[in-house]
Amino acid sequence: MRWTGLALLLLSLLGVLAQSVPEDPRDEAKRQKQLLLQTSGILPSDLIVEQGKDLFYTKRGPRGVSLEGCDFGLGAGVLQGASVQLPRYFADTGKVEDLDSRIRTCMTQLQGFKPEEVKRSEVVPLAFFIAAQSDGLPIQVRIAAPAEREMYELGQKLFYARSGARDMGCATCHVSYVNRRSGVLPFSDVLGKDASMSHWPAYRYSNDQAWTMEDRIRACYGNLGHPQPDFYSPVPIALQLFMAYQANQAKAELPGFLR
Ligand code: HEC
Structure with a gap:
């Protein structure tokens, strides 16, 4: 009897520990997606x-x-x-x-x-x-035309540029601070294992938002306290070419379903 009690106590302690480790938002999104599919049959x-x-x-x-x-x-x-x-x-x-x-x-x-x-x-x-229509296919962007090379170089420059009062840029959050948190979300490793371009455009269930990568990039400029680049302008396109090239071969999950 005593041992059973002890075992139960240990188990519940483990449970508490498991809960206090923040869950990977990607796994959590997968679970939410399954749950929604089971309950309503449609996302x-x-x-x-x-x-x-x-x-x-x-x-x-x-x-x-x-x-x-x-x-x-x-x-x-x-x-x-x-x-x-x-x-x-x-x-x-x-x-x-x-x-x-x-x-x-x-x-x-x-x-x-x-x-x-x-x-x-x-x-x-x-x-x-x-x-x-590209769900499940690998990302395959190329840098061939001179205009593509120019855009890629612009994207790279923009990604690593730092400015503003906080002297920050995309790479500050998405390379140097990967896995550190801002609120509930850890910063994505956008050039590395998260291959961010593979899951955008995306639906964000936490605030019922449908965003393309242009919306995402504009919001990040907002986070930085920068003026947001115009839709369809070279800045968001150059950044996407740069990020997509790093994500080449990653399997697309489209549309994305994120927290
Ligand atoms: C102050 C920190 C910060 C900076 C600087 C920042 N972002 Fe973000 N970014 C976030 C947060 C927070 C999210 C939402 C959580 C996440 O997915 O990382 C996000 C999400 C993203 C995502 C989606 C990641 C994914 O896999 O779904 C991309 C892509 C992205 N940012 C690109 C950029 C680009 C490009 C810049 C530079 C213009 C930039 N970010 C600058 C904080 C930042």
């Missing part, structure tokens, strides 16, 4: 993908066409594998584009929307739908 991220699919196939804009004629890098209408090869250089615009900017390019050039009519509330679900 909020699936609904966003569906919304993007509708937007993609509906004939819209002044020209009344769908986005099926859009070339995301592998030819018009080819979606499988396209998002894991972005950002890349596009000859028709003479620019390196990421998923967000390419959606906007097609909404303006193909569908005839004015740039100011392109809403984030449409670009984000479209990005979810297109990215989902």
Whole structure:
């Protein structure tokens, strides 16, 4: 009897210890995802993908066409594998584009929307739908065209640059401080084992947010107390090319499902 009591006491102590070790947010997200799937059979991220699919196939804009004629890098209408090869250089615009900017390019050039009519509330679900077609594929960006090399170098420079009152930059949190915490979340190893580009765009269940990597990068500039770069501008695209290149070969989980 005494031994059983002792064993129980030990077990409950172990339980307390286990609870006090903060859980890896990735594992926690996986569990949440399973739980949601079991209880409701569908994930909020699936609904966003569906919304993007509708937007993609509906004939819209002044020209009344769908986005099926859009070339995301592998030819018009080819979606499988396209998002894991972005950002890349596009000859028709003479620019390196990421998923967000390419959606906007097609909404303006193909569908005839004015740039100011392109809403984030449409670009984000479209990005979810297109990215989902590359789920499970390896990231494969290349640096071939001169414009790609230039963007890569800009991204690298931006990633390691430090500035502001706190003399901080991306690498401060995401390389030097990896695994240290800010609130509940440890800083991701964005260039290393976390291969961050493999799980964005992502749904963040803790605040019911659907974000692309452009939203994520803008928020990090905000964390730094910096002015946020404009959507579709070279800064977020260059940073993505730099980060995606480090993540080459990592298997995509798209759309991401994060805390
Ligand atoms: C003050 C600290 C801080 C700085 C500086 C910072 N970030 Fe972040 N970043 C965060 C936090 C907090 C999160 C959310 C938790 C996490 O995933 O690391 C995050 C998340 C991210 C993620 C998603 C990670 C993943 O795997 O899901 C990326 C990518 C990222 N940041 C890129 C950047 C870039 C690029 C810069 C420079 C412009 C930058 N961050 C600067 C704090 C910072």
